[in-house]
Amino acid sequence: MARRCFVGIDLGGTNIKGGVVDEDRKVLSRVSIPTEASKGPDHVIKLMADLVGRAIKEAGLSPKGIDAVGIGSPGSMSHTQGIIIKPPNLPGWKNVPLRDRIKELTGLPTTLENDANAAAWGEYWAGAGRGTRHMVMFTLGTGVGGGIITDGRLLRGHFDNGAELGHMIVQPGGRLCGCGQKGCLEAYASASYTGRRAQEAVEAGEPSVLRETFERTGQITSEDVVKAANNGDTLAGRVWDETCFYLAVACVNMQHATNPERILLAGGMTGACNALLDPIRRHAAEMTWKAADDLPEIIFATLGNDAGFIGAAGAAWLARQEGEI
């Protein structure tokens, strides 16, 4: 019997990525196109359906060879209803029944998953999470996303808002986050807030090599911070260490909440390599309790930008496995 194959689609505000993945978790094709989000939902949905077709063709298959389609979508959404509620980076989308639209256009069973959950499921299914049944993933980019696998199952929660780990409060009464809360992990440890914290310190007059960067480019990025920190800049070192410290707090808190074997770090900030991993591990080891020896292993995810579409394909595999579609 032929191996079952799944199409995964990762819908982003800038690009739509997709591909075919088989049940052995092997990627058979990989395609990417601009989202053209400004042209509105109908246009984007048409592009997505076309992409499904292209991905199938490039894998050397026909639609008959595909078991199901999985979509990872940003913003608030409902897995149960298959609806995108109101994604901040897709203008004009409101309560769009994306799952059923793609199902109609492709004629294939389709499932819809939150993009951060899909990426975490991708790593669990085909990446750095393989071999464990209990995993947490932090995606460190412009924002901080999360995903939780517990006992081999994707944790979605009652409101389909599970694992919004960037909005766990790590500093009560702390920095205002874009979500309206104060002291969120994201408001300290995301790439954008890391840059912003450095910028605020420079603007407040603290000496740093980052002043020149700020004057030249009008902003300070987290890459600027990590580079300056690696070169011994005091301010940058402090800001970066604070980022790592709050990520360690979040790791310890997830240790005590869902008690995973492994915590994965993904997203653009992992480009900092050991400058990110080492201090997080050190802070977490210093900070955690001594009552039990259950601090999870903290490692990098391995699928990179493919995690989204591979995870979406994996979500389709899962939905079929559980008889959901």
Place this chain on the structure above:
Amino acid sequence: MARRCFVGIDLGGTNIKGGVVDEDRKVLSRVSIPTEASKGPDHVIKLMADLVGRAIKEAGLSPKGIDAVGIGSPGSMSHTQGIIIKPPNLPGWKNVPLRDRIKELTGLPTTLENDANAAAWGEYWAGAGRGTRHMVMFTLGTGVGGGIITDGRLLRGHFDNGAELGHMIVQPGGRLCGCGQKGCLEAYASASYTGRRAQEAVEAGEPSVLRETFERTGQITSEDVVKAANNGDTLAGRVWDETCFYLAVACVNMQHATNPERILLAGGMTGACNALLDPIRRHAAEMTWKAADDLPEIIFATLGNDAGFIGAAGAAWLARQEGEI
């Protein structure tokens, strides 16, 4: 066919409680004896086996009428191995294979569960958690315990240490907790630490009606704090509000982590009634994000001191349901 019946045993440092519960979640008997913990594990295990027999007899049944036994046990333990590792309040216990010992002595299939998880499962199975599939419980007593149900399943985690919610860090670098961490929820919001925070403020010279309590009894309890707060004492009001504030932080953090429909509060501190519930709800509502309307309902648990043994019986039901025993 007769309804299947389960014996639940709640092993505490002071008392052992037990009873028979049927599959319709009806309590058929209820017994309690002193633990006599100072006499060591063999003695206590014998008492537990005797208690199983008494509970069966008082339910008007014979051992043949019992499907399985569940034990809720304190301290670090392994559900998978059925072993109590090293409970702080049971002297002389170390790596005791409690599950198999009780199984041998009673001749009944037996399962072992962490006591906080058992209590949460009890509320889910037979109490305030009925009707939802996603629930979190905080048990507020001398310490702060936790339990998580996600998608109808008890979350145990990889190391069997899931839902140690009292040790989530709510104030990085904050008060030293008994577990060795700084800034744990428990170090602010447990009954003992609530009393201790008030005591420290009194000892530091702050005016309060609690000074007289402290001088008379040598300590300040959380009941003293809540009573004084209810009577308008400024210091007590501030300390109590801080307790409620940190509990609200923990509620919001679990909203974003496992995204439950309902958060239950259990344990001795719930005796404070609305003086506890109202400020937690108010703080959580003020503090939570506006990005989605997913703040869980925060309510009291309903099984009281019976949650432990009912949950242990429910754990036996669950273990049979899942073919584990």
